[in-house]
Amino acid sequence: MLRYVIDLLPDNSVLKKCYTKIRRAKNISRRAKRIPEYLKDNNFEVELNYKLWITKGTRFKASERCEELDARYNRVVGWVSSYLIIFSVLTLCEIPFFTLPENCGTFISISLSILILVFSQFAYAKNYSVRARNYHECALEISKLYNELRSLKMDPKHGIPDVNNIKDKYEKVLDRYDNHLPIDLAMFQLQKKEYFRIGIFHKICCNIRYFFLVRFIYYFCVYGLPLLYIGICIIYYLFKHNIIKL
Numbered sequence: 001m002l003r004y005v006i007d008l009l010p011d012n013s014v015l016k017k018c019y020t021k022i023r024r025a026k027n028i029s030r031r032a033k034r035i036p037e038y039l040k041d042n043n044f045e046v047e048l049n050y051k052l053w054i055t056k057g058t059r060f061k062a063s064e065r066c067e068e069l070d071a072r073y074n075r076v077v078g079w080v081s082s083y084l085i086i087f088s089v090l091t092l093c094e095i096p097f098f099t100l101p102e103n104c105g106t107f108i109s110i111s112l113s114i115l116i117l118v119f120s121q122f123a124y125a126k127n128y129s130v131r132a133r134n135y136h137e138c139a140l141e142i143s144k145l146y147n148e149l150r151s152l153k154m155d156p157k158h159g160i161p162d163v164n165n166i167k168d169k170y171e172k173v174l175d176r177y178d179n180h181l182p183i184d185l186a187m188f189q190l191q192k193k194e195y196f197r198i199g200i201f202h203k204i205c206c207n208i209r210y211f212f213l214v215r216f217i218y219y220f221c222v223y224g225l226p227l228l229y230i231g232i233c234i235i236y237y238l239f240k241h242n243i244i245k246l
Helices: 002-007 014-034 044-093 102-126 128-153 160-176 182-191 200-240
Strands: none
Touching: 044 102, 044 128, 044 160, 044 182, 044 200, 102 128, 102 200, 128 160, 182 200
């Protein structure tokens, strides 16, 4: 309300000029608080130290994510293959309650076969095991540069050329490897939350994103598919015995 009233005043008004200066000062102060600590001193060596530290940790997190994805996709293929056999046996043995019509059983068998093919091809195309190893090797190389820079800072005679040498090595390492995903940086920040200002809402959002990106398909296939099959059997049983009608 106050801002609206002051905007109606002439530009040469003393009150409007004072209000504008106060607002500009507050905006500058607010932006300064958002600037990371490593950039406030305008020190390239400190900035490089921070980049090495955060990239190293993020690449380790990327390696962990790829390892988990590789393990979960291999398990998914195994679980879905076992469900395909179990559902086929249930149809052949005609066990009461768990027996569905032949056309429905055929549809389920074909669908599970397609899922196995899709998951196998997807895991092969992504090659998560190789990605995990590459991210890990990248993190190790950056860790060596990080330790080298930390040791260099202990030498009072070191200069800008020494820092630039490490910077060049760092850029060459980044050129050799794929970039990580934003979720890897978010998970690293959650791990080192004492260094970052992370609210509870941001933490919950990051964990939800990670769950749907890495774990959702696994839990759906392992627990969701049998529950879905049981649900279909219940609905078929209720319709078969005229307990419910359309």
